[in-house]
Each structure stands twice: as structure tokens, then as C-alpha cells.
Amino acid sequence: MNLNLRQAILSNVTGHNADQLQATIDDALQQGEEKMLPGLGVFFEKLWQESNEQDRQEILSTLEKSLAE
Structure with a gap:
């Protein structure tokens, strides 16, 4: 089977x-199950592909801050 x-x-x-x-996102985060990852x-x-360079930098900055905590 090709899935x-x-x-x-x-x-x-x-x-x-x-x-x-x-x-959908809230439900996935609340469940906290690895199968949702x-x-x-x-x-x-999809977000990354549709983002321009400024948006990507903002995403990266937010990720960097959240991972530093």
C-alpha cells in the first residue's frame, strides 16, 4: 500500500x-499525542512555503525565543 x-x-x-x-490545531495541541505531529x-x-522572507524571519525569531525558555 502506498500511503x-x-x-x-x-x-x-x-x-x-x-x-x-x-x-484542528488547538485539538492537536491539547491532545498532545505524537500521532498529531x-x-x-x-x-x-505550508506556512513556510507561503511566507515571504520577512514572515520567515518572524517565524524563526518566535521559534528561537520559545526554544530558549
Whole structure:
């Protein structure tokens, strides 16, 4: 069986509005289960791909600050 996890995750959320996406993210974070990490990773990948250089620097700065704590 050839499973494309990335594509499966994207097909599950394609067309969702901001509220639905936030609910998905909040649910994944609240559950804290490792099985949710690939989905969050796909979300991050899409965010990164769609971000301009200024947005990327802001993301990196936020990550750096949160990982320093």
C-alpha cells in the first residue's frame, strides 16, 4: 500500500476556514499525542512555503525565543 501521509492530511483540511483550522490545531495541541505531529508538520510546511522572507524571519525569531525558555 502506498500511503502519502502529506496528501492525506492536506485532503482532510482543504477548504477549511480559519476557525476550522484553528480548532484542528488547538485539538492537536491539547491532545498532545505524537500521532498529531505529522499533521502539524504539514501545516508548518505550508506556512513556510507561503511566507515571504520577512514572515520567515518572524517565524524563526518566535521559534528561537520559545526554544530558549
